Amino acid sequence: MISQDLQDKLISLAKLAQEKAYVPYSNFPVGAAVLSDDGDIFTGCNIENVSYGLVNCGERTAVFKMMSEKGPKAKIKALAVSTQTDMPCTPCGACRQVIQEFSTPETVIIYKGPHGYTTVSMAELLPGAFTEFTPTH
Numbered sequence: 001m002i003s004q005d006l007q008d009k010l011i012s013l014a015k016l017a018q019e020k021a022y023v024p025y026s027n028f029p030v031g032a033a034v035l036s037d038d039g040d041i042f043t044g045c046n047i048e049n050v051s052y053g054l055v056n057c058g059e060r061t062a063v064f065k066m067m068s069e070k071g072p073k074a075k076i077k078a079l080a081v082s083t084q085t086d087m088p089c090t091p092c093g094a095c096r097q098v099i100q101e102f103s104t105p106e107t108v109i110i111y112k113g114p115h116g117y118t119t120v121s122m123a124e125l126l127p128g129a130f131t132e133f134t135p136t137h
């Protein structure tokens with residue numbers, strides 16, 4: 001778990017990142033802030049494309065920034081997601097799997113729940129996650 005002050009900081013940074021979102025098609029800006037295992041913070045926003053399949057979510061943008069800067073051993077300590085709407089909004093399925101890839105059992109996800117921001121473990125957010133692959137050849 002992380003402190004409430006650090007959670008608030010991540011939420012605030014996610015809100016700032018959300019302001020940079022490129023969302024001319026959905027008008028649904030999302031921001032994210034990732035805290036790496038060594039204390040660095042990376043932000044990201046969703047970036048849309050007229051070809052909807054090429055959209056990148058805010059969470060994945062932040063995670064990919066962390067990985068491109070820190071390298072393959074980096075791990076996510078916490079990730080916060082922000083949206084403009086008051087409705088609950090968790091990371092989508094694709095984002096959950098990407099977050100899982102770089103998580104530890106201690107990783108926490110902070111998102112808008114039905115009564116304000118909610119903090120859950122990665123295992124709660126994505127039970128039964130695909131975590132191992134052993135090639136047969």
